[in-house]
Amino acid sequence: MPSSHVLSRRRRAPRARTEYGTRGPVWLFDLDNTLHRASHAIFPRINRAMTAYIAEKLGLSRDEANHLRFSYTERYGAVLLGLIKHHAIDPHEFLARVHELPPLVEVLRAERGVARLLAGLPGRKILLTNAPAHYALPIVEALGIRRYFERCVSIEDMADRRAWRAKPDAIMLRRLLVREGLAPHRTWLVEDTRSHLKHLRHFGIKTVWITGHLPIRNSHGDVMPRSGRPHYVDIKVQSLRELRARLATGVLAQAARQSNPYR
Incomplete structure (x- = not known):
């Protein structure tokens, strides 16, 4: 399903090489409750x-x-x-x-300085959301972060000729990794949804669980799990600001070594 909002491969690859080099990390960012507080309104x-x-x-x-x-x-x-x-x-x-x-402007809430924080993360960035494009792109534009993503993958883009797909579909992620030429051990999935992190980590990608935007309770009134760090989570943070701060301490390289000691 071709989409007008997807940057061409011809434009993506050179920018990734010149800005970040070929060995830098690649960030697969979720949107809702990761880059903005969707649970607010x-x-x-x-x-x-x-x-x-x-x-x-x-x-x-x-x-x-x-x-x-x-x-x-x-x-x-x-x-x-x-x-x-x-x-x-x-x-x-x-x-x-x-x-x-x-x-x-009436409903969007996000971490202060989200654009500056995202810009400061080294490496390539791809938006990977189960939301449709007509919803996701206006939010990304309103947050002022569209220019930092070389590609926005919405639920329409995850579909193929056989079926609609969404995170944490394994076929979808495998195709994304191949299409974008991503090395799993240099790819980081940043998500609020633990089940997505759990299922997709089997590909060898690294995982960041961001919890600061999660509601206290879900729509059934059950308390949302926010404490502890599950074994399938490499880094747990409250916010992008905390992720930036922890990267400055070398936590990215440390987490990569711990999850792939023979690299």
């Missing part, structure tokens, strides 16, 4: 819209629709995939209907 609106859509299309009560939304997210990584698999809904209609937002 955006996620509640999207969750309500998803529940309303499911209830309307499937003839369910609000509680039944809400339960289905939550279970499909847990099972497939994205509500959309469950709805396609079990109910044959129109994916484009779903994405358009549930990602309608008011002016971003």
Whole structure:
């Protein structure tokens, strides 16, 4: 699925070599609750819209629709995939209907100086989000960080001829690594979602769990896990600012050595 927002390979590769060199790290950044606080106002609106859509299309009560939304997210990584698999809904209609937002100035919240912090991270940067492009790109633009990403991979870009895909789909990540020429041991996935980090770390990539934007409780009222560092997480931080600070201490190289001692 070609997208107008994707920079061509011809333009990407030279910039990566000249700015960062060929041996620098590559950052795969999630968007929601990683680069901005989606749990503040955006996620509640999207969750309500998803529940309303499911209830309307499937003839369910609000509680039944809400339960289905939550279970499909847990099972497939994205509500959309469950709805396609079990109910044959129109994916484009779903994405358009549930990602309608008011002016971003009313709902967008992010870490102070997010653009400066992102600019200070050495290496290439790719946005990898389960959100649609028409939602993700305006947020990236509003945050002032679009120019730091050589490529934005949305859920439409993850699809292939056989199926729609989303994180933590293994086929999707394998193809991304090959297409972008990424060495797993130099690739870092920065995410708020632990299940994505857990499943995708099997490829040999490094993982950063960012927790500062996570809500205290999920939509079911359950306490969100934020303490401890799971074994599949190489670096756990509260914010981009903390990640920058820890990189200055050499934690990037240390984590790489610990997870790949024979490198």
